[in-house]
Amino acid sequence: MRLPRLGCRRSVKFNVTPLIDVVFLLIIFFLVSSHLAQQETQLELALPSAASGRETDDSPAERVTINVLADGQLLLGSEKVVAREISRRLRVEREETSDELEVRIRADRKTAYRHVEPLLLACAQARIWNVSFAVIEKE
Amino acid sequence: MRIPHSSTLQRDFSVSMTPMIDVVFLLLIFFVCTASFQIAESILPSPLALSGAISAELPPELTETELERVLITILQRDNELILTVNAQNCASLARLSELLVALSNIDATLPVLLDIDGDTPLDPVIDVYDRCRLASFRKIHFAAEVRQ
Numbered sequence: 101m102r103l104p105r106l107g108c109r110r111s112v113k114f115n116v117t118p119l120i121d122v123v124f125l126l127i128i129f130f131l132v133s134s135h136l137a138q139q140e141t142q143l144e145l146a147l148p149s150a151a152s153g154r155e156t157d158d159s160p161a162e163r164v165t166i167n168v169l170a171d172g173q174l175l176l177g178s179e180k181v182v183a184r185e186i187s188r189r190l191r192v193e194r195e196e197t198s199d200e201l202e203v204r205i206r207a208d209r210k211t212a213y214r215h216v217e218p219l220l221l222a223c224a225q226a227r228i229w230n231v232s233f234a235v236i237e238k239e
Numbered sequence: 240m241r242i243p244h245s246s247t248l249q250r251d252f253s254v255s256m257t258p259m260i261d262v263v264f265l266l267l268i269f270f271v272c273t274a275s276f277q278i279a280e281s282i283l284p285s286p287l288a289l290s291g292a293i294s295a296e297l298p299p300e301l302t303e304t305e306l307e308r309v310l311i312t313i314l315q316r317d318n319e320l321i322l323t324v325n326a327q328n329c330a331s332l333a334r335l336s337e338l339l340v341a342l343s344n345i346d347a348t349l350p351v352l353l354d355i356d357g358d359t360p361l362d363p364v365i366d367v368y369d370r371c372r373l374a375s376f377r378k379i380h381f382a383a384e385v386r387q
Contacts, residue, residue: 147280148364149365150281150365152283152372153281154283154284209362210360210361211361216364217355220287220383221383229287232283233282233285233368234280234281235365235369
């Protein structure tokens with residue numbers, strides 16, 4: 101009987117395909133999860149439209165975003181607040197921030213102006229001049 | 240010398256579809272997931288005051304050189320937008336744009352003051368503000384009532 105020799109070498113090849121698959125899946129997972137996390141911070145609102153709006157800049161400047169719902173409810177982040185509270189918070193933020201503070205107002209297009217006016221006043225009283233409205237591009 | 244027959248050189252050229260489908264499927268998932276179905280937002284800068292300008296507690300006093308100003312009142316009653324420019328009725332937003340462009344051509348440094356009724360929805364307010372910006376006005380202010 102002829103026995104197979106021990107010297108019979110098998111080719112040991114490293115298959116990289118599953119490794120690439122897994123790495124690729126991980127990349128997609130982290131990309132998608134970070135993307136969704138970013139979207140979660142933005143409350144869905146029917147924003148007013150404007151033709152002269154400019155693209156949002158992702159500058160590292162400190163920014164406070166105030167959401168105003170159609171019924172006039174104010175949200176600082178995801179927390180419901182009243183106008184007086186916003187005024188106080190803005191002052192504190194202004195004192196704590198060394199750089200120029202930016203306030204972005206994301207208000208529903210149906211919001212009555214009387215709900216937005218106190219925000220502008222609060223910004224002015226807190227000596228925050230850099231205020232902007234979030235809009236969508238007019239078609 | 241024995242020359243190898245050409246047919247013996249033929250290798251198995253069957254294309255394996257599995258890795259290609261894997262990659263295509265992954266790419267498909269990647270683009271579907273990362274595509275944002277949200278409408279891109281832009282910003283409408285509305286600086287409350289220019290640097291070195293008036294204090295917020297005080298009403299916007301006009302300097303001697305700014306005695307002329309454009310006062311636009313915006314009011315909405317029964318879904319009808321009522322606009323006035325320096326106390327003159329303005330029939331439509333298109334007419335307002337024409338007026339603003341004409342005024343801007345005379346002097347774009349004129350301050351524009353927006354006096355807005357509290358019940359007016361934000362959409363026409365932003366629209367008017369936008370038209371002022373498009374007409375190249377640089378100083379556009381919101382009038383606000385300070386309650387003590």
